[in-house]
Amino acid sequence: MSVDSLVVRARGLWEDLAQVPVSFDPPGAVNVVVSPRSRLCPNGWVGVVALGGSAIVTAPNDSAAQFVRDALGCLPVEAVVDGVLVREVLPVRRVLGPAALAYVSPAGFRPVEAGALAVEQLPPAHPDLRRLEHVAGDDDAGEASLDEITSPAFVVREYGRVVAAAGYRDWPRRTAHVSVLTAPEARGRGLARVTGSAAVTQALTRGLLPQWRARPPASRRVATALGFVELGSQLSIEIA
Incomplete structure (x- = not known):
C-alpha cells in the first residue's frame, strides 16, 4: 500500500468521525463544518485534523464555525494544527494536542522480534x-x-x-x-x-x-x- 493509499484510508476515517458530510479538499484547503456530535474533539470543542496537505475542522454551532472559519482562513494548513499559532488568532481556553497521526501498511511494517522476551x-x-x-x-x-x-x-x-x-x-x-x-x-x-x-x-x-x-x-x-x-x-x- 502506497503512502497515497494510506492518506485516502486515513482521510476516510476522519471524515466519518466528523459525523457530518465533509471532505478533505485539495491541498492547502481548510474545510470548516458544523457538527455538534463530532468525534474529532471533546463535546462542545473545535476539532481540527490535517492530513495530506489539507484539513477538516468541526465546530459545535454556526456562530463558532463562522468565527473559526474567519480566524483559521488566514493560516496555512500546517498552522491550523499548531497550538501556539492558533492561540494567536483565536481566544483559546484549552488545547489538546497537537498529536501526530501515523499509519503503516503491511509492506511498510517493520516487526520487532521479541528475542528472549516472552x-x-x-x-x-x-x-x-x-x-x-x-x-x-x-x-x-x-x-x-x-x-x-x-x-x-x-x-x-x-x-x-x-x-x-x-x-x-x-x-x-x-x-x-x-x-x-x-x-x-x-x-x-x-x-x-x-x-x-x-x-x-x-x-x-x-x-x-x-x-x-x-x-x-x-x-x-x-x-x-x-x-x-x-x-x-x-x-x-x-x-x-
Missing part, C-alpha cells in the same frame, strides 16, 4: 493492566488509553509484574487505534517496540489499518521504528 496476551480488562496504568501515572496512562482497547493486551512481565503493554481499539473504517504503555523504570529498553509490534501484527493480520496517535517524542520514535509514516496531526480547541 510476550503474553491478557484480556483488556485484566487487573494487571490497571496496575501498570497506576504505576505509569495519570498523564501517561491517559495518553496511552490502554483502558479503551478492544483487542487482547500484549504484555511483557518482569518478576511477575507487567511492565509494558500494547493493544488496539477497533475504530470505524476497519482502523486499529494502537495504545502502548511502559512502566517508568522499564523505559528505554525497547519494550514498547516489542509489545507494539505484537499488537500491530495482529491488526494487520485482521486486515485493519493501524493508527498511531501520539504527542510524546518517545512514542513517535517507537512508531517510526515500526514503519509508521506520519501523515498529519490532530488538534482540539476549547474556545474561551
Whole structure:
C-alpha cells in the first residue's frame, strides 16, 4: 500500500468521525463544518485534523464555525494544527494536542522480534493492566488509553509484574487505534517496540489499518521504528 493509499484510508476515517458530510479538499484547503456530535474533539470543542496537505475542522454551532472559519482562513494548513499559532488568532481556553497521526501498511511494517522476551496476551480488562496504568501515572496512562482497547493486551512481565503493554481499539473504517504503555523504570529498553509490534501484527493480520496517535517524542520514535509514516496531526480547541 502506497503512502497515497494510506492518506485516502486515513482521510476516510476522519471524515466519518466528523459525523457530518465533509471532505478533505485539495491541498492547502481548510474545510470548516458544523457538527455538534463530532468525534474529532471533546463535546462542545473545535476539532481540527490535517492530513495530506489539507484539513477538516468541526465546530459545535454556526456562530463558532463562522468565527473559526474567519480566524483559521488566514493560516496555512500546517498552522491550523499548531497550538501556539492558533492561540494567536483565536481566544483559546484549552488545547489538546497537537498529536501526530501515523499509519503503516503491511509492506511498510517493520516487526520487532521479541528475542528472549516472552510476550503474553491478557484480556483488556485484566487487573494487571490497571496496575501498570497506576504505576505509569495519570498523564501517561491517559495518553496511552490502554483502558479503551478492544483487542487482547500484549504484555511483557518482569518478576511477575507487567511492565509494558500494547493493544488496539477497533475504530470505524476497519482502523486499529494502537495504545502502548511502559512502566517508568522499564523505559528505554525497547519494550514498547516489542509489545507494539505484537499488537500491530495482529491488526494487520485482521486486515485493519493501524493508527498511531501520539504527542510524546518517545512514542513517535517507537512508531517510526515500526514503519509508521506520519501523515498529519490532530488538534482540539476549547474556545474561551
